[in-house]
Amino acid sequence: MDHLYIIVFVLVVLGIVDLVVGVTNDAVNFLISAIGSKVARRKYIYLVAGAGIILGCLFSGGMMEVARKGIFNPQFFYLDQLLIIFLAVMFTDIILIDLFNTFGFPTSTTVAIVFELLGGALALGLIVIGGDNPDGLKIEQLINTQNALIILAGIVLSIVIAFLSGAIIQFVSRMVFTFRHKGRFKFLFSVAGAIAITAICFLILKKDEAFANIIYGSVADGVLNNLPLVLSLIFGLSTIVFLLLSYFFKVDIPKIVVFAGTFTIALSFASNDLANFISIPLSSLEGANEFISNVHASPSMFLMDIWQGGVLNNVWSPKVYNIIYLLSGIVMVITIFASRKLRTVTETVMYLGRQDSGYETFEPTNMSRYIVYAFFNIYNKLNKWLPAAFTNRITNRYERSEEDADTDIEKAVYFDTVRASVNLAVASLLIGVGTYFTIPLSTTFVVFMVVMGTSLADQAWGRESAVYRITGVLTILGGWFITATMAFIGAFVLAIFIWWAEIYAVAVLLVLTVFVMFRSAKYHKKIYSQRQEINLKNNNAHHKNINTVIDLGSERIRKHILETSKIYMLIIQGFVDENLKQLKETCEKTKELTKTSRKTKEELFDNFTNVGVGSFDSGHYFIQALDYLGELSATLNQMSVPICNHLDNQHKGLSNSQKEDALLLLEEMTGFFNFQVHIEKENKFEAVPEIIDKQKYIINLIEDLRKKQIKRIMNGKSRQRSSILLLECYAESKNLVLYTINLLKSHRDFYKNSRLG
Numbered sequence: 222m223d224h225l226y227i228i229v230f231v232l233v234v235l236g237i238v239d240l241v242v243g244v245t246n247d248a249v250n251f252l253i254s255a256i257g258s259k260v261a262r263r264k265y266i267y268l269v270a271g272a273g274i275i276l277g278c279l280f281s282g283g284m285m286e287v288a289r290k291g292i293f294n295p296q297f298f299y300l301d302q303l304l305i306i307f308l309a310v311m312f313t314d315i316i317l318i319d320l321f322n323t324f325g326f327p328t329s330t331t332v333a334i335v336f337e338l339l340g341g342a343l344a345l346g347l348i349v350i351g352g353d354n355p356d357g358l359k360i361e362q363l364i365n366t367q368n369a370l371i372i373l374a375g376i377v378l379s380i381v382i383a384f385l386s387g388a389i390i391q392f393v394s395r396m397v398f399t400f401r402h403k404g405r406f407k408f409l410f411s412v413a414g415a416i417a418i419t420a421i422c423f424l425i426l427k428k429d430e431a432f433a434n435i436i437y438g439s440v441a442d443g444v445l446n447n448l449p450l451v452l453s454l455i456f457g458l459s460t461i462v463f464l465l466l467s468y469f470f471k472v473d474i475p476k477i478v479v480f481a482g483t484f485t486i487a488l489s490f491a492s493n494d495l496a497n498f499i500s501i502p503l504s505s506l507e508g509a510n511e512f513i514s515n516v517h518a519s520p521s522m523f524l525m526d527i528w529q530g531g532v533l534n535n536v537w538s539p540k541v542y543n544i545i546y547l548l549s550g551i552v553m554v555i556t557i558f559a560s561r562k563l564r565t566v567t568e569t570v571m572y573l574g575r576q577d578s579g580y581e582t583f584e585p586t587n588m589s590r591y592i593v594y595a596f597f598n599i600y601n602k603l604n605k606w607l608p609a610a611f612t613n614r615i616t617n618r619y620e621r622s623e624e625d626a627d628t629d630i631e632k633a634v635y636f637d638t639v640r641a642s643v644n645l646a647v648a649s650l651l652i653g654v655g656t657y658f659t660i661p662l663s664t665t666f667v668v669f670m671v672v673m674g675t676s677l678a679d680q681a682w683g684r685e686s687a688v689y690r691i692t693g694v695l696t697i698l699g700g701w702f703i704t705a706t707m708a709f710i711g712a713f714v715l716a717i718f719i720w721w722a723e724i725y726a727v728a729v730l731l732v733l734t735v736f737v738m739f740r741s742a743k744y745h746k747k748i749y750s751q752r753q754e755i756n757l758k759n760n761n762a763h764h765k766n767i768n769t770v771i772d773l774g775s776e777r778i779r780k781h782i783l784e785t786s787k788i789y790m791l792i793i794q795g796f797v798d799e800n801l802k803q804l805k806e807t808c809e810k811t812k813e814l815t816k817t818s819r820k821t822k823e824e825l826f827d828n829f830t831n832v833g834v835g836s837f838d839s840g841h842y843f844i845q846a847l848d849y850l851g852e853l854s855a856t857l858n859q860m861s862v863p864i865c866n867h868l869d870n871q872h873k874g875l876s877n878s879q880k881e882d883a884l885l886l887l888e889e890m891t892g893f894f895n896f897q898v899h900i901e902k903e904n905k906f907e908a909v910p911e912i913i914d915k916q917k918y919i920i921n922l923i924e925d926l927r928k929k930q931i932k933r934i935m936n937g938k939s940r941q942r943s944s945i946l947l948l949e950c951y952a953e954s955k956n957l958v959l960y961t962i963n964l965l966k967s968h969r970d971f972y973k974n975s976r977l978g
Contacts, residue, residue, distance in 0.1 A: 224724050228304050229509045231727060235311040236502030237552060238734075242318045243330050243498045244274075244553040245563045249570050250648070250668040251487040252557070257571045258641035259634045260476045264558075266483060271554035273484040277491025278550035279543055292335060293342035293364050300508050302349070305719045306341040306712075307501045312730045313337050313711035316737050317704065323741040323748075325565035326700050330497045331663040333708045335372055339364070340712035348720060376663050383651055383667045387674025391643045395679060398639050400621040403473075410474040411463035417478045417646050419456040423448075475638035482645025489652035490664045491550060499549050561749055570669060573693045574676040575635035581689035589691040597684075619680055640675050647671050669697065777821045778846065778968055779901040782961060784814055785853050786894035789957065792857070793887040793950070796864050799874040804865040811861050815854040822847045846971060849964035856960065860953045864946055872942050878933070879947055882926050886954060889919050897961055906969040916962050923951050 251273065255266040295303060314333055321328040346363035398406055444451055466472035557563060572582050604612060648671045652664055673694055676682060682690045719726040788810050795803040868874070875883065893915055900908050927948060934944050 225300075225304075225509060225512070227724070228308065228727065229505050231731070232304070232307055232311060232502045232505045235308075235315060236499050239311060239315050239318075240498045240549055240552045241556045241560070242315050242322065243494070244556045245322050245560045246318050246327060246566055247330055247490060247494055247665055248557050248560075248563045249327050249567045250490050250664045251483055252563075252567055253570050253574070253668070253672060254641035254644040255479050255483045256567060257574065257635035258479060258638045260479045260638060260641070267554075267557050269480050269484050270487040270557060273487030274491045274553050274557075275547065275550040277488035277493075278495050278546040278553070280488070280492040292338040293346070294362065297363050298345065298349075300512055302345050303508060304505060305716055306338070306345055307505050308719050308727060308730075309341040309344070309712045309716035310334070310337040310501055312715055312734060313340075313708060315734055317707055317711060319738055319741055321700065321704070322562040322566060323745045325562075325569040326697060327566050327570055327665050327669060328697075328704045329376070329663040329665045329701050330494060331665075332373075332376065332701055332705050334497045336705045336708035337712040340709035341716040344713045344716035345720065348717070376666055379651065379663065379667050380670050383648070383670035384674040386647050386651065387643065387671035388678040389674075390647055391640060391675035391678035394639055394643050396615070396618050399618045400637065402637075402639060407467040407474075408464070411460055411467055413642075414463045414474045414478045415456050415459035417642065418459045418481055419452055420646070420650060422455050423452055473638060475642045478642040479638055479645060482642060482649055486645055486649040486652065486664075486668070489649050491553065493652055494664055495546065495549060499545070503545065562745055565745065565749060569693075569697075570672060571635050573690050573697075574672045574681065576637070576640075576679065576681045581686060581693075583689050583693040583696055585688035586692050586695070588695060589688045592691050593684075593687045596687075636676075636679065636681065640679055643675050644668075644672050647675075666701070775901060775904070775968070778850070778964065779898055781814075781818065781821065781850055781853065782894060782898055782901065782964075784810075784817075785857065785957070785961075786891065786898070788814065788857050788861070789894070789954075790887060790891060792861050792864060793883055793890075796868075796946075796950070797875060797880045797883055799868055801865070801868045804861065804868060808861045808865050811854065811857045815851075815858065818850045818854040822850060845967035846964055849960050849967065852960045853957065853964070856953050856956045860950055863949065867942060867946055875943055875947065879930070879943065882929065883947065883950070886919075886922065886926060886951070889922060890954060890957070893919055893958065894961070897965055900965065901968070906965075909965060909969060912965070913962060916958050919958050920955055923955050927951050 248270075251270050252266060255261070255269075256263065260266070293306075298306075314330075314337055317333060318328065318330060342364055343360075346360050349363065350360055397409065402410075463474050463477070466477075467474055569582060648664075648668045651667050651671070676690070715726075715730065719730070722729070788807055791803060791807045791810070794800070795807060893912070896908075896912055896915060900906065900912060930944060930947055930951070934941075
């Protein structure tokens with residue numbers, strides 16, 4: 222392969238982009254507990270995590286060998302062949318992980334890099350043995366499948382261990398501290414916090430080689446040679462400090478543990494996962510440096526035996542490597558402050574692990590329903606056999622006081638600091654052990670399954686939310702398998718493409734990568750704003766003031782009518798213009814409106830249940846109004862889907878006279894909707910009789926148009942399919958008018974009967 226310097230430069234640039242994309246996905250690992258428990262503002266959490274990332278990057282040298290020795294044997298490849306593998310891996314990784322980030326799905330960057338290396342190396346291996354192959358190499362010599370299977374087995378095993386560890390330790394913690402722990406258990410919290418801090422320090426100090434690279438000389442030797450004494454002093458000092466802070470300054474010790482855990486797990490993440498992002502560009506730099514030093518004529522003749530056995534070839538001094546790691550850490554820290562996609566991924570996991578029910582991101586499946594059904598069957602059988610005193614004791618430990626369950630917007634949290642502490646302590650311990658033994662664990666696997674385990678043990682998956690949460694877990698687990706498959710196939714195909722087209726393939730893939738990232742950023746901006754609006758709605762307080770509930774309901778109803786009007790206009794206009802693309806978009810908008818309608822009903826009903834018995838008499842008006850929201854969405858769906866299918870089947874559209882009738886109705890309906898929105902916005906319910914007159918006029922108009930259309934059919938002047946559809950549009954338009962008026966009346970009656978003051 223010619224253009225060596227260009228290829229190496231491209232790999233370095235791709236490495237920087239991969240750092241941004243990778244940390245965007247993996248930041249959920251160390252941010253979720255602190256953000257979910259709201260121990261501080263985001264910027265302070267980011268600063269703590271950033272410090273952990275910087276230090277962790279300096280500890281990551283030992284993990285750089287995974288990409289070189291874990292999947293294939295580089296000593297049998299020439300430099301140009303390895304650069305092809307590296308390019309295929311980096312392009313695939315960036316595109317794949319960025320797509321997951323766009324949709325807010327956490328995936329495993331470790332799984333991705335393992336299968337990408339496997340796919341790329343297999344493709345080049347098949348090319349090598351299928352060519353001249355003077356050395357008589359076999360595919361099993363090129364691909365280290367045994368190590369790959371060991372790595373994957375370790376990752377799969379970590380799923381089970383992480384889930385069970387999180388569930389068991391959280392159950393024990395909740396039995397000890399309960400949900401009513403505020404201001405209590407000061408001594409126990411101080412001891413538990415000291416144990417957590419000591420474990421954190423142990424994990425850091427046991428990284429002997431990396432630790433020695435940061436702290437040199439007699440200080441490092443003294444600490445490492447007297448580690449038990451040092452840890453005992455740390456435990457004792459931590460206990461004393463925590464006791465003083467707890468008793469004299471009323472400090473919440475779990476918050477300190479969460480901060481320390483955030484720092485540690487960020488450190489563990491960086492030291493373990495930095496290899497996923499920069500080991501390949503770093504390897505290409507080392508290979509190019511060795512090639513230049515040996516003055517070889519061509520990269521295709523330079524055998525890459527400098528990594529034989531997977532031993533790091535120290536091309537530069539340790540300080541140079543530390544500078545590279547430090548710069549990588551800085552890029553990662555900047556990313557966690559700047560990336561919107563990072564927030565999307567984090568919110569996905571937080572919603573799956575939150576304590577309270579409410580808005581759910583995932584829809585239930587038959588599998589999740591079966592799992593929940595089976596679990597509750599087992600639970601009910603066990604509950605009959607266990608002593609009542611024992612079950613009552615457990616139930617008592619899970620009771621929450623009103624203060625603990627407060628959902629005021631300023632106090633609302635996804636889970637408390639006890640669960641956040643367990644999340645971080647267990648996950649950092651598992652990841653730290655994996656890093657210490659240079660096992661390439663997937664931090665995303667470990668952290669996600671710990672969080673799900675603690676959620677289960679904390680009874681966060683109740684009957685109101687279990688099917689949704691389990692669907693989410695299964696979806697993300699399935700996403701990891703998709704990651705593995707797509708990573709393997711993508712790297713395999715791209716490696717062959719680059720081998721065939723050489724530098725032209727690199728140019729094409731660069732353009733493709735930029736295009737995909739641009740499109741994904743544009744799409745994410747759209748869905749991010751939608752999710753923020755949904756989150757804002759569902760993070761609102763449970764209003765206990767009826768006036769606030771009325772205002773909230775008015776706003777939601779008005780927006781729903783506005784969206785109904787827009788969709789109706791798009792349906793009729795699309796039918797008239799035979800615009801299939803517009804109608805397909807309308808069908809999607811209708812689906813979204815149906816979901817929004819359901820969530821709006823849940824939100825408003827949830828708020829209404831908190832207003833007190835004083836508003837009981839007006840409750841049935843409120844329920845009626847909520848029901849009509851769903852009827853509007855269903856009616857639009859009854860119109861949009863048949864029309865879309867009609868045009869998609871390439872059937873003929875409306876005649877000119879039919880188009881005139883449809884546009885006439887559209888004009889009247891648009892005015893009707895606008896008038897109703899005005900009434901809702903200004904609360905001018907005295908204008909209801911006027912809009913009822915408008916309703917009667919439109920219904921009469923629809924009847925006249927129906928009769929006119931029937932005459933066309935009888936005279937043989939109208940096509941059958943389009944005629945049926947037009948008549949259905951008239952019928953559904955009439956339903957829309959009736960439902961909106963009924964919605965307005967119900968809202969008016971609720972407003973007048975409930976308004977206080």
